[in-house]
Amino acid sequence: MIFVIFGGTGDLSYRKLLPALYRMAGRDVLDQDFRLIAISNDPHDSQSYRKKVQSALSDYLESPPAEPEALERFLEKAEYLQMELDQPEGYRLLKDLVASCPKGDRIFYYFAVTPELFPVIAEHLDEVDLCDHQKRKLSLLIEKPFGRDLKSAMALNRKLNTRFPEETIFRIDHYLGKPMARNILTLRFANDILEPLWNNRHIESIQITVSESAGVAHRGRFYDRFGALRDMVQSHLLQLTAITMMEPPESLGSDHVRDQKVQVLERLSLPQERDIWDNVVLGQYDANPDHPEVAAYQEEEDVAEDSLTETYAALRLFVHNDRWEGVPVYLRTGKRLARKYAQIVVTFRDTVRHRLFGDHPAVHANVLVISIQPDEAVSFRMNMENFGLGEIYSATRMSSCTECLPDLNTPEAYETLLGEAFRGERSSFTRWDEVEHAWRFVDQITRQCEGKRREHLKRYPVWTDGPKEADELLARHDSSWVGKDD
Ligand SMILES: NC(=O)c1ccc[n+]([C@@H]2O[C@H](COP(=O)([O-])OP(=O)(O)OC[C@H]3O[C@@H](n4cnc5c(N)ncnc54)[C@H](OP(=O)(O)O)[C@@H]3O)[C@@H](O)[C@H]2O)c1
Known part of the structure; x- marks a missing residue:
């Protein structure tokens, strides 16, 4: 399984998603081949991103990681990709990265960014053939707010549905x-x-x-x-x-x-x-x-x-x-x-x-x-x-x-929700x-x-x-x- 976080250096990722994934790894809920690809426009490479993840885990987990080997195993699963989400170039790199994952036939895309970027990202994924539901099992996890009113929510839904049918979308309300x-x-x-x-x-x-x-x-x-x-x-x-x-x-x-x-x-x-x-x-x-x-x-x-x-x-x-x-x-x-x-x-x-x-x-x-x-x-x-x-x-x-x-x-709420989405x-x-x-x-x-x-x-x-x-x-x-x- 490949878990791609768009917005991997944001508040939500550091405070909630990464700690939740770490705890799930500790409970053996993530499979052996689990791969994390974090994306944002922050100037990092995978090595320096892993350091950021490590410090986020220390800051936001109730009990910070105690076993160095378990932490190392988790960090090794993380790759970082610096790219502009509204520009097409980076998506080709993402495609290569996905192709390099040995068993990447199940992909979760997590849009941890502002909703204006949701349709933009979906469109660029499609352009590089990363939205093909026949080739892989794809799921999309998105955060609230879903639109600012009914009209904008409907427009957003229509745009997303052209690439992600309703049954592949997991709209998160962490409550x-x-x-x-x-x-x-x-x-x-x-x-x-x-x-x-x-x-x-x-x-x-x-x-x-x-x-x-x-x-x-x-x-x-x-x-x-x-x-x-x-x-x-x-x-x-x-x-x-x-x-x-x-x-x-x-x-x-x-x-x-x-x-x-x-x-x-x-x-x-x-x-x-x-x-x-x-x-x-x-x-x-x-x-x-x-x-x-x-x-x-x-x-x-x-x-x-x-x-x-x-x-x-x-x-x-x-x-x-x-x-x-x-x-x-x-x-x-x-x-x-x-x-x-x-x-x-x-x-x-x-x-x-x-x-x-x-x-x-x-x-x-x-x-x-x-x-x-x-x-x-x-x-x-x-x-x-x-x-x-x-x-x-x-x-x-x-x-x-x-x-x-x-x-x-x-x-934690995100741990429960991610677990359910995976199942x-x-x-x-x-x-x-x-x-x-x-x-x-x-x-x-x-x-x-x-x-x-x-x-x-x-x-x-x-x-x-x-x-x-x-x-x-x-x-x-x-x-x-x-x-x-x-
Ligand atoms: N934070 C929460 O607890 C929370 C709770 C519920 C819902 N949400 C929702 O979740 C979403 C994310 O929230 P957040 O608090 O994590 O926001 P944030 O701290 O502003 O993080 C946004 C992330 O997106 C990246 N990003 C933004 N524009 C980009 C672009 N054009 N190209 C590449 N990367 C870009 C940012 O990268 P840089 O750091 O490099 O700019 C950062 O990693 C929002 O829709 C928010 O409403 C958040």
Whole structure:
């Protein structure tokens, strides 16, 4: 197998892909003849590139490589090719390099570059006959964002499909590789007690939070054109929504799972009120006098001084089908927030509780929390009488937490995803129709917000919980956000 990374000196390659491949080599998941070809326009040869890989592994692996022989064996598999990706010349060198690999009949192309380069690379590969699916088994792994809106995504898809049919494309949403996101299917469908409760008769609301403490770092140029709705909601948050709310699939086979996810994405909508701002809050991080060392968004490198790009979004939406009619889904995500975490909160309805315990302040609705990161856990909040203390009730958590399991070395998301792609498993990769419906939904919102951002974009100080308007959005519906460890 030959694994070709276009963009082999980028942040994604050094931080995620190369450490994932190294760990896979350590677990003997890569076959003996595995070859890595890394490409970028950085002036390296294979020797100096291997040194860069070595230092990336030391920097980004949780436990840096301990065995020199294993490290050496891995580094030996890597070749480097310096070339301009938008120029044809280098592709002939790539062809020679591929031909020199003894058993190069299975090639994975990983496009770890900006999406504008995707069709350019595909076209140049075709020109040198490196896109011939009859001669070799070819697969294409691509990163989000897949387009900037539905129109650009469709154009990109059309261009890619002329060289790579849908069944050869693996669209990565790395949230789908996170152990707890993957566990949602097992939690929902391997536990019979949940299915009868998983509907609008028993569930009051669903909240999905992906909260980041980091800012845009060196990605200002990219981020300022995208913002939280396009960068995070369209992909990670809607994917988590789809997995949480899909119908049981016919099997766990990738097409059955993805068919059901599409059914959810097709039926998403904001409430049909006239004013979009009743259901959408957009924010942007601003300076905080308590943290003078942290820049406001508009002061970040490559961000426009008068940028109206949202770094925070909160939404109230619905999924229109028999199971979920009337259940609000609250999504929120933002940068430079107080804590880094991602979780799904399922709040169950009060039926018996109210009748028997009235408004007892210590008795709460049952809540199921699926923590996706940094901890991987499921907890269920129940009401119990404090033992021996009479009428005092406390919220008790039943938890399952992977940190509590001895000797469990959970794989990183990219390791899981690459492993699945190598085995040809596809359920953790987004199919085109999922991307299409997610864009259709996000396009509706961005279109309605255009032109009104100046007056509605809410500034929030860095390292706080985001705009207070997001709390008010839920308060208007007698609800409140469940934070980490609430
Ligand atoms: N970083 C992440 O964690 C992350 C997460 C999710 C998705 N993504 C997506 O993954 C893609 C890559 O992200 P990144 O953060 O790794 O970007 P990056 O750090 O800017 O890396 C881009 C890579 O592409 C190379 N490159 C760019 N233009 C080139 C050209 N014309 N010819 C040859 N090489 C060229 C760069 O080489 P030089 O270094 O020589 O310029 C570098 O190796 C983006 O689409 C991004 O949105 C990234």
